Amino acid sequence: MYFSHILKSKKIALSLVLGVFLTFCTCKTFAIQHEEGHNEAAKTETEKEFNPSEVILEHIADSHMWHLWGHTSVALPVILYTDKGLETFSADKFEHGHADHAGKYYTYRLVKDKVHIVAENDTLLSAATVLKLNKKLIDLSITRNVVSMWMSMILLLIIFLSVSAAYKKREGKAPKGLQSFMEPIIMFVRDDIARPNIGYKYQRFMPLLLTIFFFIWINNLIGLVPFFPGGANLTGNIAVTFVLAFITLIIVNVNGNKYYWKHIFAPDVPVWLYPIMWPVELVGIISKPFALMIRLFANITAGHIIVLSLISLIFVFKSAYVSVVSVPFVVFMDVLELLVAALQAFIFTLLTALFIGTAIEEHHH
Amino acid sequence: MELVTPEIGLVFWTTVSFLILFFLLAKFAWKPIMGAIDDRERSIEDALLKAAAAKDEMARLTNENESLLKDARAERDLILLEARKLKDHIVSEAKEAAQKEGARQIELARIEINNQKNIAMADVKNQVSALSIEIAEKILRKQFEDQGKQDALVADLLKEVKL
Numbered sequence: 001m002y003f004s005h006i007l008k009s010k011k012i013a014l015s016l017v018l019g020v021f022l023t024f025c026t027c028k029t030f031a032i033q034h035e036e037g038h039n040e041a042a043k044t045e046t047e048k049e050f051n052p053s054e055v056i057l058e059h060i061a062d063s064h065m066w067h068l069w070g071h072t073s074v075a076l077p078v079i080l081y082t083d084k085g086l087e088t089f090s091a092d093k094f095e096h097g098h099a100d101h102a103g104k105y106y107t108y109r110l111v112k113d114k115v116h117i118v119a120e121n122d123t124l125l126s127a128a129t130v131l132k133l134n135k136k137l138i139d140l141s142i143t144r145n146v147v148s149m150w151m152s153m154i155l156l157l158i159i160f161l162s163v164s165a166a167y168k169k170r171e172g173k174a175p176k177g178l179q180s181f182m183e184p185i186i187m188f189v190r191d192d193i194a195r196p197n198i199g200y201k202y203q204r205f206m207p208l209l210l211t212i213f214f215f216i217w218i219n220n221l222i223g224l225v226p227f228f229p230g231g232a233n234l235t236g237n238i239a240v241t242f243v244l245a246f247i248t249l250i251i252v253n254v255n256g257n258k259y260y261w262k263h264i265f266a267p268d269v270p271v272w273l274y275p276i277m278w279p280v281e282l283v284g285i286i287s288k289p290f291a292l293m294i295r296l297f298a299n300i301t302a303g304h305i306i307v308l309s310l311i312s313l314i315f316v317f318k319s320a321y322v323s324v325v326s327v328p329f330v331v332f333m334d335v336l337e338l339l340v341a342a343l344q345a346f347i348f349t350l351l352t353a354l355f356i357g358t359a360i361e362e363h364h365h
Numbered sequence: 366m367e368l369v370t371p372e373i374g375l376v377f378w379t380t381v382s383f384l385i386l387f388f389l390l391a392k393f394a395w396k397p398i399m400g401a402i403d404d405r406e407r408s409i410e411d412a413l414l415k416a417a418a419a420k421d422e423m424a425r426l427t428n429e430n431e432s433l434l435k436d437a438r439a440e441r442d443l444i445l446l447e448a449r450k451l452k453d454h455i456v457s458e459a460k461e462a463a464q465k466e467g468a469r470q471i472e473l474a475r476i477e478i479n480n481q482k483n484i485a486m487a488d489v490k491n492q493v494s495a496l497s498i499e500i501a502e503k504i505l506r507k508q509f510e511d512q513g514k515q516d517a518l519v520a521d522l523l524k525e526v527k528l
Contacts, residue, residue: 061367062375079374112367139374146378153386160394167401172408186398206399207391215386238368239375243383301368 052312060233060304063113063144064091068228076147080115081138082106091141106133115139145240148232152219160214189213189349197353198360205356208251212244213349220300220341224334235344236300238293245293248352253285256359288355292348299344303337 067073075092084105093101094110101108106117117133159178166179175183194202194209219234234240264281266274310326310333509515 057368062372139372140377141374142378143375145375146382149379149382153382156386157389157394160390160398164394164397167398171401172405183402186402190399190402203399207395208387210395211383211387211390215383237375239371239373240379242371243376243379247383297369 050312050315050318052309052316055312055315056305056308058113059308060236060301061113062232062237064094064110064115064141065096065113066144066147066228067231076144077142078108078115079140079142080108081140082117083133083136115141144232145234145237148222148229148234149219149240151229152215152222152234156214156218186210193346193350193353197350197357199357201360202353205251205353208247209349209353212247212352213345216244216296216348217342217345220345221338223300223304224337224341233301233304235296236304238297241293241297244296244348245289248292248355249285249289251352252289252355252359255356257362259361259363260359288351292351296344296348299340303333303340307333307337 064076064078065073066076075090078087078089078091078093080087080103082105087103087105089101089103091110093099094108097110097113100118107119108115109118110116115137117130117137119127119130159182163179163182166176170176170179174180189210190202190206193213194206198205216235219240222230223233223235224230264285265278267277267281269277307330310330313326314320314322509518
């Protein structure tokens with residue numbers, strides 16, 4: 001692979017930075033723990049303890065509200081599919097989780113940004129039925145991630161429809177403007193991802209590979225923006241990477257030719273080994289896209305967690321001077337994430353192309 | 366654990382949205398873009414091939430021109446040689462003809478001179494004869510001044526005429 005040196009250098013750089021940072025971090029933590037013991041008695045009840053893991057998870061997870069700045073946030077629509085029917089209302093009704101909302105069919109409560117059915121105000125519901133109902137409740141809300149995804153899609157459509165229009169208008173001429181910026185990337189996907197991995201049939205899979213590549217890349221980049229229109233962690237959400245990986249799984253297996261299936265169900269081993277081979281091969285089918293799902297999710301989430309942890313240090317130490325250390329690290333991580341954003345889009349697309357390539361490969365014995 | 370549990374709502378919306386995005390982009394963006402890029406690549410390749418062909422053609426034409434030039438030069442030399450031969454031939458022929466003509470002219474002149482000479486001689490003879498006759502006439506006239514002598518002569522002459 002032509003890009004192995006990038007991967008290698010990235011790993012080295014990352015481990016170096018983390019190594020340096022962690023040594024520094026452990027010393028500080030010891031110091032703070034020591035201090036805390038002394039000050040615990042002095043703490044007042046009103047002062048709420050800062051819990052970094054809670055804050056970080058809250059930022060990484062999906063939400064029914066979109067926090068803009070200060071105390072301003074946009075309430076997003078809640079759509080619930082219950083056993084009695086569809087229920088739609090604004091997330092405003094929960095008042096940031098402080099109030100229950102009595103809907104058409106049940107009463108709902110926001111617990112850790114998740115909608116639950118509660119028994120309150122309705123004596124007919126027992127605790128057991130509530131538990132059973134909660135299992136049936138399907139939350140189809142337009143959450144922060146969904147809105148963020150739609151915005152990224154509109155952006156993608158604007159970019160590529162205008163590029164496409166430019167190709168129509170400037171037929172046969174050299175590219176210009178946005179078109180000339182996008183063309184090398186499209187050519188990169190074609191010449192360095194699709195062609196070497198899929199072979200001469202690459203053209204059929206170009207739309208999928210391009211869509212996956214640009215969808216992941218642009219959402220990775222939007223995810224890096226800490227405020228509106230960023231702020232969502234779309235590609236670091238397992239549901240999104242699951243869908244992308246699932247699409248890869250479907251495409252690969254739908255296009256698999258007889259050699260692919262022969263390799264799985266009738267490999268060149270003694271027949272008595274087949275019962276062992278089948279489960280192994282079936283696991284292989286699932287594990288490839290599963291690795292795709294985990295890789296993208298983990299890379300993006302890890303980046304966000306590191307950045308948020310570094311920022312949290314300021315609040316953990318309750319000192320603005322910590323920013324002298326953490327801000328340069330955050331800047332460094334952001335720059336690294338910029339690279340990771342493109343790299344993960346590239347790797348996801350590359351592996352998808354590779355899997356398709358192995359599924360449609362023709363063997364000439 | 367919450368972090369690694371896919372939420373059904375987001376799965377649903379992502380699937381629906383991604384598929385719509387895919388079909389929109391595939392139909393309205395990727396197809397025309399890839400088509401245009403492929404077309405342009407093909408046209409560039411064609412142009413390069415054509416340029417190479419044109420170069421070959423050019424080389425061929427240059428070779429042809431050179432050989433043509435060589436041929437032309439050889440032909441020119443040949444023509445010049447022939448012309449020179451022809452010239453020599455013509456000159457020699459002309460010389461010969463001129464000589465012949467000169468000889469003829471000289472001959473004609475000689476004949477003419479002879480003729481003129483003869484004419485002049487004849488003229489001189491005539492004049493001499495006329496003068497002689499005139500002299501004779503004058504002498505005779507002198508002799509036959511009196512009628513008697515004339516009659517005597519006629520009579521003599523008549524006597525001589527025998528019928």
